[in-house]
Amino acid sequence: MQDNHNNEGGAISQKSAEIVTAIIITLFGAIVMWDSNRIGAGWGSDGPESGSFPFYVGLLIVISGIVTTISAFRADSKELGDFVEHEQLRMVMAVLIPSIVYVAVIGFTGIYVASAIFIIAFMMWQGKFSAIKSILVAVPVNVFLFFMFEVWFTIPLPKGPLEAMFGY
Amino acid sequence: MEEINALMGGFAVALTWQNVMYMFIGTILGVLIGTLPGLGGANGVAILLPLTFSMEPTSAIIMLSCIYWGALFGGAITSILFNIPGEPWSVATTFDGYPMAQKGDPGTALTTAFTSSFVGAFVAVLMITFLAPMVAKFALKFGPAEFFAVQLLTFCSFVGMSKEPPFKTIAAMMIGFALAAVGMDTITGQLRLTFGEEELMRGFDFLIAVIGLFGLGEILLTMEEGLAFKGTEAKIDAKVVWQTWKKLPAYWATFIRGSLIGCWMGVTPGGATPASFMSYGIAKKFAKNPAGFGKGEMEGIVAPETAAHAAGTSALLPMLTLGIPGSPTAAVLLGGLLIWGLQPGPLLFVEKADFVWGLIASMYLGNIAGLIVVLTTVPYFAAILKIPFSIIAPVILVICAIGSYTVGNAMFDVYLMVVFGIIGYVFKKLSYPLAPMVLALVLGDTAEGAFRQALLTSQGDMGVFFANGLVGGITALALIMLFSPILSKLWGMVSGKKAAA
Numbered sequence: 001m002q003d004n005h006n007n008e009g010g011a012i013s014q015k016s017a018e019i020v021t022a023i024i025i026t027l028f029g030a031i032v033m034w035d036s037n038r039i040g041a042g043w044g045s046d047g048p049e050s051g052s053f054p055f056y057v058g059l060l061i062v063i064s065g066i067v068t069t070i071s072a073f074r075a076d077s078k079e080l081g082d083f084v085e086h087e088q089l090r091m092v093m094a095v096l097i098p099s100i101v102y103v104a105v106i107g108f109t110g111i112y113v114a115s116a117i118f119i120i121a122f123m124m125w126q127g128k129f130s131a132i133k134s135i136l137v138a139v140p141v142n143v144f145l146f147f148m149f150e151v152w153f154t155i156p157l158p159k160g161p162l163e164a165m166f167g168y
Numbered sequence: 169m170e171e172i173n174a175l176m177g178g179f180a181v182a183l184t185w186q187n188v189m190y191m192f193i194g195t196i197l198g199v200l201i202g203t204l205p206g207l208g209g210a211n212g213v214a215i216l217l218p219l220t221f222s223m224e225p226t227s228a229i230i231m232l233s234c235i236y237w238g239a240l241f242g243g244a245i246t247s248i249l250f251n252i253p254g255e256p257w258s259v260a261t262t263f264d265g266y267p268m269a270q271k272g273d274p275g276t277a278l279t280t281a282f283t284s285s286f287v288g289a290f291v292a293v294l295m296i297t298f299l300a301p302m303v304a305k306f307a308l309k310f311g312p313a314e315f316f317a318v319q320l321l322t323f324c325s326f327v328g329m330s331k332e333p334p335f336k337t338i339a340a341m342m343i344g345f346a347l348a349a350v351g352m353d354t355i356t357g358q359l360r361l362t363f364g365e366e367e368l369m370r371g372f373d374f375l376i377a378v379i380g381l382f383g384l385g386e387i388l389l390t391m392e393e394g395l396a397f398k399g400t401e402a403k404i405d406a407k408v409v410w411q412t413w414k415k416l417p418a419y420w421a422t423f424i425r426g427s428l429i430g431c432w433m434g435v436t437p438g439g440a441t442p443a444s445f446m447s448y449g450i451a452k453k454f455a456k457n458p459a460g461f462g463k464g465e466m467e468g469i470v471a472p473e474t475a476a477h478a479a480g481t482s483a484l485l486p487m488l489t490l491g492i493p494g495s496p497t498a499a500v501l502l503g504g505l506l507i508w509g510l511q512p513g514p515l516l517f518v519e520k521a522d523f524v525w526g527l528i529a530s531m532y533l534g535n536i537a538g539l540i541v542v543l544t545t546v547p548y549f550a551a552i553l554k555i556p557f558s559i560i561a562p563v564i565l566v567i568c569a570i571g572s573y574t575v576g577n578a579m580f581d582v583y584l585m586v587v588f589g590i591i592g593y594v595f596k597k598l599s600y601p602l603a604p605m606v607l608a609l610v611l612g613d614t615a616e617g618a619f620r621q622a623l624l625t626s627q628g629d630m631g632v633f634f635a636n637g638l639v640g641g642i643t644a645l646a647l648i649m650l651f652s653p654i655l656s657k658l659w660g661m662v663s664g665k666k667a668a669a
Binding site: 014017018021022025028029032035036039043047048049050051053054057058060061063064065067068071083084088091092094095096098099100102103106107111115118119122123126127129137141142145149153154155156157158 | 569579
């Protein structure tokens with residue numbers, strides 16, 4: 001994600017995180033300004049054009065992004081310390097990466113199967129639970145969710161081959 | 169006395185057995201949401217919102233607002249028993265609540281917190297009952313310029329009052345406005361910021377942002393801190409409650425101060441958290457025994473809890489009367505109202521009086537229901553926190569994913585939720601405030617609409633925002649709020665120089 005500054009267990013320093021984020025925000029603001037300017041940010045025949053309000057919003061983003069970037073550059077990196085330590089980053093990734101995989105799998109298996117697999121994998125991997133215990137949590141939770149949404153509230157959620165087998 | 173009659177009518181609406189049942193379900197869900205990490209008032213209500221679409225609007229909003237009261241109560245449980253504030257405004261409650269629980273008095277600490285919350289909320293509801301119709305009547309005179317000025321005031325107060333650096337607050341807020349602009353422009357029908365992507369044409373739903381920012385983002389932060397819930401057992405019986413209630417009237421002054429601070433700060437946005445700290449600080453200053461603060465003083469629980477709840481409740485006043493929510497959760501409730509075709513604002517009091525008074529009556533009843541629920545069920549909720557995080561975390565993430573899907577029946581929203589989760593984590597760590605971003609995302613379209621209409625009537629003359637005493641006064645106040653960090657610094661320099669000379 002960001003470049004690694006290895007100093008005393010810190011994976012990413014607070015200073016570089018501040019700078020990178022502020023620059024991304026500035027760029028975001030610039031894109032907003034550019035696109036708003038494209039569709040017209042002036043005064044049309046029927047009042048302010050579509051792009052005028054977002055244009056100034058973008059301008060304010062760029063200004064605050066630049067100010068934040070400058071003050072981040074001027075800050076003392078030792079005083080700021082770390083954005084995340086290695087161990088913390090590992091823990092965060094241990095949640096984030098499975099979550100991303102989980103969300104990606106929903107498209108193929110439907111939400112209930114993906115959720116069950118996600119809970120089982122997470123419990124076994126992070127919580128060191130046995131496979132049986134994990135299944136005993138994941139399956140009832142998802143069966144409950146299935147009945148709650150599909151049957152009681154009749155709100156259809158993404159379903160896959162397994163649900164199709166049961167005729168849903 | 170008109171209000172009393174209207175309120176009695178409201179009680180008649182709210183007091184059907186179904187609505188009372190929804191009240192209890194709502195508060196129980198709310199307390200649950202308030203105690204679980206990664207689920208708070210805002211995203212809890214956001215996730216449950218789609219489930220209420222099939223319900224009757226009055227019942228639905230009663231249940232949703234009861235979830236809110238429940239979440240406010242729930243935050244105190246984790247603060248006192250585990251020293252983990254469930255919500256930002258319960259941070260000040262940990263100062264004295266946790267030491268008191270450690271000293272072997274968790275029951276007293278919890279009873280004190282719940283009772284104070286109840287009193288704070290009750291005072292705020294009283295204020296809403298009598299002030300809201302007046303504000304609404306006054307706001308009927310508002311034109312687009314006045315509405316924009318009030319919104320400007322809301323957003324400027326964020327800059328002026330937040331602890332975060334002003335430019336980070338502005339950046340976060342403006343990102344919210346930019347995201348709100350994505351999709352079709354409601355006035356001209358032009359597509360904005362979509363870059364030809366079909367998925368972006370629908371725009372960003374703020375519910376997705378709320379679920380991502382406060383759900384996944386919060387889980388990532390919790391994960392980082394490592395999870396060791398070291399808590400005290402909670403037992404509350406009638407005797408403890410009775411003995412605590414006998415002691416509480418002695419702190420009547422703290423109750424009054426806390427409620428007033430809370431009501432004042434709650435009407436202005438972002439109030440609950442600073443209100444709780446301010447109330448705690450003032451209580452300490454006036455206390456007979458200030459040295460006991462931080463070591464388990466009863467007054468140290470009364471002060472922040474009263475103020476936080478008064479603020480949390482009074483945040484609904486601007487939401488109902490002006491359509492401007494004072495907190496992210498109030499914003500989600502506003503989103504709910506819009507989905508049912510109820511446009512909050514002064515006209516709501518005229519056109520849907522039944523609904524408004526039913527809701528206000530349900531605030532009284534919901535808080536009583538909340539107090540009963542928390543006093544009787546605390547041990548069960550405390551037990552939930554004993555469930556290992558490696559079970560709770562994936563289940564909450566699954567709930568977040570389902571919640572984001574149901575908002576618009578789109579997989580794209582689920583992916584967006586993950587992106588917002590990452591943004592929430594990074595922003596929280598770099599102290600970019602999330603509340604103004606969410607409020608800007610909610611209010612973006614109406615603020616822009618008011619701004620454009622005002623400029624249209626004035627043919628582009630910015631002077632319309634100073635055209636008369638009313639709009640000029642609000643705009644001026646907004647600018648004072650915006651520049652208040654600089655003004656207070658200047659004031660400090662001037663008065664400092666005087667003191668030196």
